[in-house]
Amino acid sequence: MKIKSVTARWLHVPIPYEKQHVSDFGRVASFDSVLVRIETECGLIGWGEAKEEVGSEGNSHGLVAIINQKFGPGLVGEDPRDINRLWELMYNGCRGHYALAHGHVFPIMGRRGVSIAALSGIDMALWDLLGKHLDAPVWRLLGGRKAERMAAYASGGWADAEHIGEQLLGYVARGGFKAVKMRVGVIDGDPVNSARRVIAARQALGPDIGLACDAHGTYTVAEAKRFCRLVEDCNLLWFEEPVTADDKRGVAEVRAATAIPIAAGESEFNRFDFRDLAELRAADVFQPDLAICGGISEAMRIGAIAAAWNIKLAPHLWTGALAFAAGMHVAAASPAGWLLEYSVGANPLLQELAEEQFSVQDGLVDIPDRPGLGITIRQDFVERYAIA
Numbered sequence: 005m006k007i008k009s010v011t012a013r014w015l016h017v018p019i020p021y022e023k024q025h026v027s028d029f030g031r032v033a034s035f036d037s038v039l040v041r042i043e044t045e046c047g048l049i050g051w052g053e054a055k056e057e058v059g060s061e062g063n064s065h066g067l068v069a070i071i072n073q074k075f076g077p078g079l080v081g082e083d084p085r086d087i088n089r090l091w092e093l094m095y096n097g098c099r100g101h102y103a104l105a106h107g108h109v110f111p112i113m114g115r116r117g118v119s120i121a122a123l124s125g126i127d128m129a130l131w132d133l134l135g136k137h138l139d140a141p142v143w144r145l146l147g148g149r150k151a152e153r154m155a156a157y158a159s160g161g162w163a164d165a166e167h168i169g170e171q172l173l174g175y176v177a178r179g180g181f182k183a184v185k186m187r188v189g190v191i192d193g194d195p196v197n198s199a200r201r202v203i204a205a206r207q208a209l210g211p212d213i214g215l216a217c218d219a220h221g222t223y224t225v226a227e228a229k230r231f232c233r234l235v236e237d238c239n240l241l242w243f244e245e246p247v248t249a250d251d252k253r254g255v256a257e258v259r260a261a262t263a264i265p266i267a268a269g270e271s272e273f274n275r276f277d278f279r280d281l282a283e284l285r286a287a288d289v290f291q292p293d294l295a296i297c298g299g300i301s302e303a304m305r306i307g308a309i310a311a312a313w314n315i316k317l318a319p320h321l322w323t324g325a326l327a328f329a330a331g332m333h334v335a336a337a338s339p340a341g342w343l344l345e346y347s348v349g350a351n352p353l354l355q356e357l358a359e360e361q362f363s364v365q366d367g368l369v370d371i372p373d374r375p376g377l378g379i380t381i382r383q384d385f386v387e388r389y390a391i392a
């Protein structure tokens with residue numbers, strides 16, 4: 005089996021004004037992602053997703069160029085079933101061939117940033133392709149799923165103190181979610197304001213719904229500690245990215261100062277970043293983003309680190325349908341797999357790109373039995389929104 009083509013396209017999907025919400029970085033006017041399509045000479049097609057930004061929106065020209073002009077041409081003619089070998093070639097760059105032949109590596113190219121996002125989308129498409137070729141869902145290729153359905157939490161919570169309870173209860177009513185996540189930090193100023201919103205949220209939800217808070221790395225260490233003290237009676241499920249991801253020691257310092265579990269990882273890139281988080285005792289929950297962290301292959305390794313360090317795996321799924329499915333397959337198969345993120349803001353790439361829906365009932369999402377990632381891409385949607 006040989007790869008005939010690898011193509012990436014940037015989908016830019018505008019969100020109608022009345023459906024837009026004000027997120028961490030302002031009003032979300034579009035959802036952007038890069039779709040990777042790998043076709044074999046025999047006509048099999050695999051799909052993957054890569055992201056240039058951790059949030060909803062983002063110019064993706066750079067990512068498209070890396071896939072179409074750098075990785076893609078290098079993969080033509082290769083056997084797409086050799087996922088481990090192709091992963092190493094992309095990660096280790098042009099010296100990868102030499103490195104593999106000589107038994108050691110020169111990690112110079114695909115390690116972090118946009119390069120590993122490109123690698124992630126390609127890796128995902130390779131797994132999808134392999135699943136279709138073998139007529140098996142990806143979770144089966146990973147050793148089988150632990151259950152037929154997985155718990156998800158509703159991810160949203162941008163409202164002010166007066167409306168946050170109502171907003172979060174709305175999510176619970178809609179999908180039967182047993183856990184919800186709200187944003188704190190950049191959207192509401194200092195820790196005192198954040199705490200006011202969190203306390204209001206807890207009061208409205210009652211004691212039985214899990215409540216997580218996401219600061220998106222916006223606090224200083226001192227602010228994060230202060231926030232933890234102010235909400236220590238709120239029984240938080242976790243406090244996410246308290247300080248910038250570049251200050252892992254800072255995250256560890258926050259964790260050491262509180263009993264609230266700390267979540268991190270959506271801004272990290274590969275197993276080494278997660279190893280550092282584990283060794284520093286910085287996190288209780290790992291949140292790799294499958295469209296950023298090195299794809300399904302690397303997320304399984306990150307899951308193994310989580311399992312060895314008594315850390316839970318709750319992938320960051322602020323993504324389109326492909327990366328959502330990829331995260332679900334990994335979480336379903338990984339020993340540390342725990343909880344899925346389900347974005348409740350308007351997200352056409354999650355809700356409209358695929359023919360299938362990820363419906364939530366009683367807070368649970370069905371893990372598909374269909375081959376590969378289990379996603380049928382709507383070609384009309386791609387043609388309508390592809391801008392590169």
Ligand SMILES: O=C(O)[C@@H](O)[C@H](O)[C@H](O)CO
Nearest residue numbers: 027028058059060218322
């Ligand atoms: O954990 C999450 O889902 C967030 O960090 C989102 O990536 C962010 O709010 C998008 O702007």
Ligand SMILES: [Mg+2]
Nearest residue numbers: 218220244270
């Ligand atoms: Mg987050």
